[in-house]
Every structure is written in C-alpha cells, then in structure tokens.
Amino acid sequence: MNHKELIADIAGKIDLTKTEVEHLLDIIVDVCCEQLEGRGSIGMQSFGVFDVKKREERLTVHPTTQKRMMIPPKLTVNFKQSSILKDKLKNVPS
Amino acid sequence: MNHKELIADIAGKIDLTKTEVEHLLDIIVDVCCEQLEGRGSIGMQSFGVFDVKKREERLTVHPTTQKRMMIPPKLTVNFKQSSILKDKLKNVPS
Numbered sequence: 701m702n703h704k705e706l707i708a709d710i711a712g713k714i715d716l717t718k719t720e721v722e723h724l725l726d727i728i729v730d731v732c733c734e735q736l737e738g739r740g741s742i743g744m745q746s747f748g749v750f751d752v753k754k755r756e757e758r759l760t761v762h763p764t765t766q767k768r769m770m771i772p773p774k775l776t777v778n779f780k781q782s783s784i785l786k787d788k789l790k791n792v793p794s
Numbered sequence: 795m796n797h798k799e800l801i802a803d804i805a806g807k808i809d810l811t812k813t814e815v816e817h818l819l820d821i822i823v824d825v826c827c828e829q830l831e832g833r834g835s836i837g838m839q840s841f842g843v844f845d846v847k848k849r850e851e852r853l854t855v856h857p858t859t860q861k862r863m864m865i866p867p868k869l870t871v872n873f874k875q876s877s878i879l880k881d882k883l884k885n886v887p888s
Contacts, residue, residue, distance in 0.1 A: 703839040708855045745797040747823045766863030775883040789869040
C-alpha cells in the first residue's frame with residue numbers, strides 16, 4: 701500500500717476528499733518529523749511509539765579491499781508497536 | 795509527545811477541532827493496523843515504510859534456572875525511515 705492507496709483508503713472511510721486527506725496526512729507527517737528532529741518521541745495510542753536512537757560510530761573492514769573504515773554515528777527512527785497491535789498480530793497466521 | 799499532545803499540535807495547524815483530529819487519527823491508525831494485519835506494507839511519503847516481519851522461533855536458556863525454553867515465532871512491525879527523514883536527522887546534533 702503506497703501513499704496514494706493509503707490516502708484513497710482513508711478518504712473512503714471519512715467525509716473528506718482525497719486532496720483534503722493528503723493535506724492532512726502531510727501535516728501529521730510534518731508534526732511527527734519536527735518532533736523527531738527535536739529528538740522527541742511520539743506516542744500513538746493503539747499503534748505504537750516512535751523515537752530517535754543514536755547508532756554509535758563503528759569500525760568496519762571492507763570485504764574486498766580489506767580497508768578499515770569508520771562509519772560515523774547516525775540517528776535513526778525507531779518504532780515500537782503497541783501491545784494492542786502486537787495482540788492483533790498474534791492472530792495472524794505467520 | 796503523547797497521543798493527546800500530538801492531537802493538540804495537529805489541531806493547532808489545521809481548521810479542525812481536537813475531537814475531529816482524534817477521530818481522523820483513529821481512522822488512519824485503523825487503516826494502517828488493518829493493512830499490517832493482512833501482512834501488507836504501508837508507505838508514507840517523506841516519512842517511511844512500515845512492514846511486518848516474522849521473528850523466527852528460537853531457543854533461550856533461562857539465566858538462573860538454566861532451563862531451555864523455546865520462544866515461539868512472532869510477527870513484529872518494522873519501520874524504515876525515508877531518505878528525506880534520514881537527511882533531516884543528519885542535521886540534528888547527536
């Protein structure tokens with residue numbers, strides 16, 4: 701399901717046009733991005749929690765050249781599903 | 795930022811009441827949960843992609859009792875940030 705399909709699906713369940721839903725989704729994403737840029741976390745009830753974690757710098761060895769390289773530290777967004785979503789997935793045949 | 799703060803923040807940027815935003819967010823979460831229960835993925839432009847991954851069953855040893863236990867397989871939701879969000883986080887001091 702891509703961005704367009706998501707918008708169409710949401711618009712089908714609510715009294716809004718696709719353009720309005722798209723605008724709204726943009727705002728939600730903007731708010732979430734802003735929060736994450738401030739290294740904050742976002743809790744969405746019954747869905748899960750987003751937070752930003754730092755991956756420390758580390759040394760790797762290039763497999764063919766055997767050159768050692770330092771990978772710089774970076775920030776990544778982490779998502780942890782809520783227990784409600786986890787329970788829902790329990791009933792899905794894996 | 796919890797669910798309430800998220801709703802208040804979004805409502806402040808759009809011409810909708812908090813109740814309307816909450817209802818809307820519920821629908822979005824519902825659509826996403828449904829999609830994930832069907833083991834589908836969800837792509838949100840400029841935010842990232844959600845998908846469901848299976849964690850295989852594995853053996854663990856209880857540290858104190860030394861009992862070996864089989865952890866059953868389970869499905870977890872995985873989130874991968876988009877390159878846009880990744881670039882935004884590059885400018886954040888870690």
